[in-house]
Amino acid sequence: MDGLTIVGHPLVQHKLSLLRDRRSSTQLFRAVVREIATLLCYEVTRDLRTELIEIETPITTTLSPAIAGKKLVFAPILRAGLAMADGMLDLVPSARVAHIGLYREPVSLQAVEYYFKTPEDVAERLVIVVDPMLATGHTAIAAIDRLKEAGASDMRFVCLLAARPGAEALRAAHPDVPIWAAAMDDRLNDHGYIVPGLGDAGDRTFGTR
Ligand code: URA
Secondary structure, three states: OOOEEEOOOHHHHHHHHHHHOOOOOHHHHHHHHHHHHHHHHHHHOOOOOEEEEEEEOOOOEEEEEEEOOOOEEEEEEEOOHHHHHHHHHHHOOOOEEOEEEEEEOOOOOOEEEEEEEOOOOHHHOEEEEEOOEEOOOHHHHHHHHHHHHOOOOOEEEEEEEEEHHHHHHHHHHOOOOOEEEEEEEOEEOOOOOEEOOOOOHHHHHHOOO
16 A cells, blocks of 8 residues: 555564464563564654764774764654553653543544643644554544644654554555555454454553453
């Protein structure tokens, strides 16, 4: 699919299998979500601009690359996106964090906002929206609508699992926002869960039901 990158790295794929396994404990699940997010962050930032800066090594002075251009904001969709944001912050600790509180209304599956906070200069930053499960796409679309309303114009979306209908819906609603995922599953069940999926990512991360 145009605008969708599946990160097929063996480490990502192996770790995703651990998440799919219903026997994985909450502790393991949370740790592995964080690890995969770090690896996905590495991929989603692959094209960040660098510039040469002068560095004094213990031996001599040299020109060496440093990240240049826009600063980053990680924007986890609460609450399941939080562990992913932690994994990304492990790699880019200086990034700002926006919090987007949306829940899926269980019958309509529509997104309902209950919290929204971004850095003041979000318009000047590259915003990486994170949510483990791209299911119907309603929540991702609403989050990106809201971020655009707040001024964000340069965004990328990162998830663990994309369902084909959700990825298509997000690409159609926001063609300017590319998607990175560890895998894509074909379908959703009647309750809006991804099949085969990995269950409820929020509940499995936090040990709730
Ligand atoms: N949210 C989840 O946590 N899991 C799904 O399968 C779909 C949406």
